[in-house]
Amino acid sequence: MRLQDKIALVTGAAGGIGSVTARCFAREGATVILVDIDLEACSRVCDDIAQNIGQASCSGVDLTSEKQVVELFSNIRRDYGRLDIVVNIAGGDCEPAASVESIDMERAMKNLDMNLKSCMLCCREAAKIMKPQAYGRIVNMSSLVWRGSPNQFSYSASKGGIFAFTRSLALALGGFNITVNALAPALVEVDAFTRVLGPERWQALAKASAERYPLGRIATPEDVAKAALFLASDDAAFITGQLLEISGGARL
Numbered sequence: 332m333r334l335q336d337k338i339a340l341v342t343g344a345a346g347g348i349g350s351v352t353a354r355c356f357a358r359e360g361a362t363v364i365l366v367d368i369d370l371e372a373c374s375r376v377c378d379d380i381a382q383n384i385g386q387a388s389c390s391g392v393d394l395t396s397e398k399q400v401v402e403l404f405s406n407i408r409r410d411y412g413r414l415d416i417v418v419n420i421a422g423g424d425c426e427p428a429a430s431v432e433s434i435d436m437e438r439a440m441k442n443l444d445m446n447l448k449s450c451m452l453c454c455r456e457a458a459k460i461m462k463p464q465a466y467g468r469i470v471n472m473s474s475l476v477w478r479g480s481p482n483q484f485s486y487s488a489s490k491g492g493i494f495a496f497t498r499s500l501a502l503a504l505g506g507f508n509i510t511v512n513a514l515a516p517a518l519v520e521v522d523a524f525t526r527v528l529g530p531e532r533w534q535a536l537a538k539a540s541a542e543r544y545p546l547g548r549i550a551t552p553e554d555v556a557k558a559a560l561f562l563a564s565d566d567a568a569f570i571t572g573q574l575l576e577i578s579g580g581a582r583l
């Protein structure tokens with residue numbers, strides 16, 4: 332098992348990618364701390380892991396709240412005494428398909444908070460635990476949209492910001508045996524799309540995207556979880572500051 336005896340925090344663990352990643356890490360031997368703003372859904376994933384796979388605990392935290400994030404990490408320090416891995420998956424896009432003239436600043440700032448601020452806060456608090464233990468693996472969630480999108484202005488800015496922040500952190504933390512990398516998936520099949528777009532629009536989007544991607548399909552949450560597993564494991568011990576695109580060759 333590739334994460335035997337590791338303590339791993341997975342944020343956004345109630346969601347499509349986060350729940351699969353949490354299960355994948357538990358199967359590889361990690362004790363997984365699941366965090367999401369949706370405590371009810373997060374508890375369901377946590378209970379399933381605890382009953383069928385391995386060690387898990389969960390917390391309901393709004394990761395845009397500095398106070399709640401500080402409390403989360405203080406509880407981790409109290410309960411586990413260390414933290415080996417952080418995978419910052421929580422996030423989303425609350426302003427898709429805006430024209431440049433109609434950027435709504437309230438929603439745009441929400442996107443920056445939900446994606447970039449939450450990641451920054453978790454990395455800051457994680458560094459306080461990881462530096463003294465001289466070990467850490469941090470994996471942040473960017474998106475292929477970091478390259479630019481004609482109608483996702485604040486989302487792409489937040490995901491580009493995560494890549495820049497990841498590189499800066501890698502520079503600052505390398506000397507403490509802490510690696511920091513980011514994932515950039517293209518379209519991933521998650522339930523949230525069916526909920527937001529409805530089944531017909533989602534099917535049309537998935538089909539059109541699959542036709543554009545050289546590998547002829549969109550990503551599964553497992554594709555992303557396996558990339559996170561690689562970067563969180565000691566197989567990636569000499570890789571830091573990198574952005575791994577999980578895109579089936581899209582935008583080559």
Ligand SMILES: NC(=O)c1ccc[n+]([C@@H]2O[C@H](COP(=O)([O-])OP(=O)(O)OC[C@H]3O[C@@H](n4cnc5c(N)ncnc54)[C@H](O)[C@@H]3O)[C@@H](O)[C@H]2O)c1
Nearest residue numbers: 343345346347348367368393394421422423474518519523
């Ligand atoms: N699905 C895709 O196509 C895709 C592609 C590229 C990147 N991503 C990124 O992957 C991540 C996971 O997305 P997903 O597709 O699994 O979506 P999802 O909506 O299923 O999961 C996102 C999770 O984050 C949680 N969350 C949101 N705001 C939070 C907050 N303030 N505090 C705590 N938890 C919060 C949500 O409750 C949800 O469970 C996101 O960062 C998203 O931007 C997704």
